[in-house]
Amino acid sequence: MRAARDGRVVVLVGASSGIGRATAHRLARRGDALVLSSRSRAVLDVVARECQDVAPPGWPGAYVLPTDVTDRDAVEVLLRRAVDRFGRVDAVMVSAAVVAYGRFVDVPADVFDRAQLVNLLGTANVARAALDLFTGGRGGHLVVVGSLLGRITTPWMSSYVAGKWGVHGLTRTLQQEMRREAGVHVSLVAPGSVDTPVYSQAGSYSGRVGRPPPPVVRPEAVARAVERVLEHPRPMVSVGAGNALMVTAFRLLPRLFDALVTPLMSVLGLSRDKVAPHSGNVWSPTPEGEAVHGRWGRQWLRLPLAAGVAVSGIAVVRALRRAA
Numbered sequence: 001m002r003a004a005r006d007g008r009v010v011v012l013v014g015a016s017s018g019i020g021r022a023t024a025h026r027l028a029r030r031g032d033a034l035v036l037s038s039r040s041r042a043v044l045d046v047v048a049r050e051c052q053d054v055a056p057p058g059w060p061g062a063y064v065l066p067t068d069v070t071d072r073d074a075v076e077v078l079l080r081r082a083v084d085r086f087g088r089v090d091a092v093m094v095s096a097a098v099v100a101y102g103r104f105v106d107v108p109a110d111v112f113d114r115a116q117l118v119n120l121l122g123t124a125n126v127a128r129a130a131l132d133l134f135t136g137g138r139g140g141h142l143v144v145v146g147s148l149l150g151r152i153t154t155p156w157m158s159s160y161v162a163g164k165w166g167v168h169g170l171t172r173t174l175q176q177e178m179r180r181e182a183g184v185h186v187s188l189v190a191p192g193s194v195d196t197p198v199y200s201q202a203g204s205y206s207g208r209v210g211r212p213p214p215p216v217v218r219p220e221a222v223a224r225a226v227e228r229v230l231e232h233p234r235p236m237v238s239v240g241a242g243n244a245l246m247v248t249a250f251r252l253l254p255r256l257f258d259a260l261v262t263p264l265m266s267v268l269g270l271s272r273d274k275v276a277p278h279s280g281n282v283w284s285p286t287p288e289g290e291a292v293h294g295r296w297g298r299q300w301l302r303l304p305l306a307a308g309v310a311v312s313g314i315a316v317v318r319a320l321r322r323a324a
Contacts, residue, residue, distance in 0.1 A: 007030065007031040007032040007033055007059075007060065008027075008032045008033070008090040008091055008230070009032070009033045009034075009035070009082065009086040009087075009088055009089050009090050009091075010027055010032050010033070010034055010035070010089075010090065010091045010092070010093065010230075011034075011035040011037065011078065011079065011082050011089055011091070011092040011093070011130075012024050012027075012034060012035065012036055012037065012093050012095075013037045013038070013067065013069060013075075013078075013092070013093065013094040013095065013096050013126050014037075014038055014093075014094060014095035014096035014097070014145075015034075015036040015037055015038055015044060015047055016036075016038035016039075016040045016043040016044050016047060016285075016287075016290045017038070017040075017043070017196065017197055017198070017201075017289075017290035017291060017292070018095070018194065018196030018197060018198055018219050018291075018292065018294075019095045019145055019191070019194060019196060019219045019222045019223065019226075020038070020093070020095040020096070020145075021047055021050075021219070021290075021291070021292045022218075022219035022220050022222065022223040022292050023093060023095070023222070023223040023226050023227075024036060024047055024050075024051055024062070025050060025051060025054055025223070025292075026220070026223040026224065026226075026227055027227065028050075028051035028052075028054055028055040028059065028062070029054050029055065029056070030227070031055065031056050031058075031059055031060075033059075033060040033061065033062075033063075033086050034048075034051060034061075034062040034063070035062070035063045035064075035065065035078070035081075035082040035085065035086075035089075036048055036051075036062050036063070036064050036065075037064075037065055037066065037067040037078055038066065038067070038096065038285070039066060039067075039068055039284070039285040040066065040285045040287045040290055041064070041066040042287055043285075043287045043290045044064040044066060045064055047062075047064075048061075048062040048064050060086065063081070063082065063085045063086070065077075065078055065081055065082075068122075069094070069096050069118060069122030069123070069125055069126055070117045070118055070121065070122050070125070071125075072125045072128075072129075075125045075126055075128075075129045076129045076132075078129070079092070079129045079130065079132075079133055083133070089130075089133055089140060090140055090141065091140060091141040091142070091143060091230055092126060092129075092130040092133075092140070092141075092142050092143070093142075093143040093144075093145065093226060094122075094123050094126040094127070094142075094143075094144055094145065095145035096118065096119075096122055096123075096126075097118065097119045097145075097147075097160070097163070097164075097198070098114070098115050098118045098119065098160075098202070098203075098280070098281055098282045099115070099157065099159065099160045099198060099199070099201075099202035099203065099210065099280070099282075100112065100115055100159040100160075100202060100203035100204070100205065100279065100280065100282055101156050101157060101202055101203065101204040101205065101206045101208075101209075101210045101270070102156055102159075102203075102204060102205030102206045102277075103155070103156060103158075103205075103206070104158040106205045106206070107158070107159055107203075107205050108205070108279075111159065111203060111205075111279050111282055112158070112159045114282050114283060115159035115160065115162075115163055115282060116159070116162060116163050116166075118163075118282070119160065119163030119164065119166075119167065120162075120163040120166040120167055120170070123144060123167050123170065124170060127142055127144065127170065127171075127174060127186075130142045131174070131178070131184070134181070134183075134184045135178075135181050135184060137182055137183070138183070139182065139183025139184055140183070140184060140185075141184075141185040141186075141187065141230060141233060142174070142184075142185070142186045142187070143187045143188075143189060143226055143229060143230065144167060144170075144171045144186070144187070144188050144189070145189050145190075145191070145222070145226075146164055146167050146168050146171065146188050146189065146190040147160075147164040147167075147190055147191065147192075148190060148191065148192040148193075148238075148240060148243050148246065148247070149161045149164050149165075150164035150165050150167055150168035150190060151165075151168065151190065151243075151247050151250070152246055152247060152250040152257075153250070153261075154261055154265050154269065155261065155262050155265055156206050156210075156265060156269070156270065157210075157269075159203075168188065168190070171186060171188045172188075174186045175188075175235055185233040186235075187229045187233055187234055187235060187236065187237070188235065188236040188237070189222065189225050189226055189229060189236075189237050189239065190236060190237070190238050190239065190243070191217060191221075191222045191225075191238075191239040191240055192215065192216075192217065192238075192239065192240025192241075192242060192243045192246075193212030193213055193214065193215065193216045193217070193240065194212065194216065194217055194218070194219055194221075194222055194239075195212060195216050195217070195218055195219065195293050195294045195296045196219050196292070196293065196294050197289050197290060197291050197293070197294045197295075198294070199211050199212060199294055199296065200289060200294060200295065201280050201281045201286050201289045201290075202280045202281070202282075203278055203279040203280035203281075203282045204275050204277065204278060204280065205277045206270060207274060207275065207277075208270040208271060208272070208273060208274060208275060209270070209271045209273040209274075209275050210269060210270055210271070211268075211269065211270065211271045211296050212269075212294070212296050213264070213265065213268035213269040214242075214268060215240060215241045215242045216296060217239060217240055217241075218293070219292055219293065220292075221239055222239050225237045225239045
């Protein structure tokens with residue numbers, strides 16, 4: 001067993017790409033002992049070396065253990081091994097998720113079901129194992145990475161939206177149930193569009209490759225939010241400048257929101273890149289595509305954003321005419 005010294009011991013589930021990988025880098029810089037988990041062993045080894053490169057002297061290190069969140073027994077083993085390695089676990093973050101683009105009727109049933117198994121039931125498996133460890137006076141912090149799409153809906157992403165709505169409901173329920181558990185915190189971090197590889201790795205039955213609609217944040221921004229919520233526990237943190245506006249429109253102006261969301265998603269949420277139907281990384285990982293960032297840097301927003309504004313204006317006029 002290697003001692004964690006003064007830093008935290010944090011288990012990161014989904015650490016090989018995107019938000020999880022960016023969070024690993026940030027917590028390593030702080031000196032936290034890390035347990036890195038995802039389906040991609042080779043990539044996790046790379047992430048562990050990246051963390052070593054940025055960690056301070058005396059860092060207790062990163063322990064790598066590949067885990068599929070759909071395997072409940074494997075998730076329980078992950079937490080036990082983390083305790084065996086470092087003597088305790090102070091926090092668990094789960095960000096593992098998969099996406100399959102396409103209309104609900106076009107996404108194969110088994111692909112849709114697999115997405116729910118990963119996104120919702122996988123999160124539940126991690127939460128159950130973490131809370132079993134934290135309750136009974138031991139304490140700990142569960143951080144669940146949700147999404148803006150756990151609070152609003154959009155076409156062509158039912159496989160993801162359904163799971164994230166479930167994740168948000170589950171997390172809120174856990175917060176209620178853990179109120180009387182001493183030292184136990186449950187937090188939800190809900191980003192909007194994030195420039196990660198999840199879009200290019202996603203399955204697609206829409207004929208096009210998905211992309212993050214603006215405004216887009218970098219995964220490092222979400223990692224900073226995770227670090228802050230570990231330092232100062234809060235029930236929920238939203239990451240993204242446009243999140244509050246979109247949630248407000250979804251709740252208070254549902255007819256207008258529905259009139260706008262499909263044309264905007266077509267322009268901003270689906271790229272021009274054509275693709276044959278495929279399941280992406282829904283069933284198995286694609287290690288060659290895993291990284292911190294995707295290919296959707298802010299420079300791509302200019303033309304699509306202009307087009308989106310035009311489409312939005314047309315849709316607003318039409319909606320107002322129908323309402324008149």
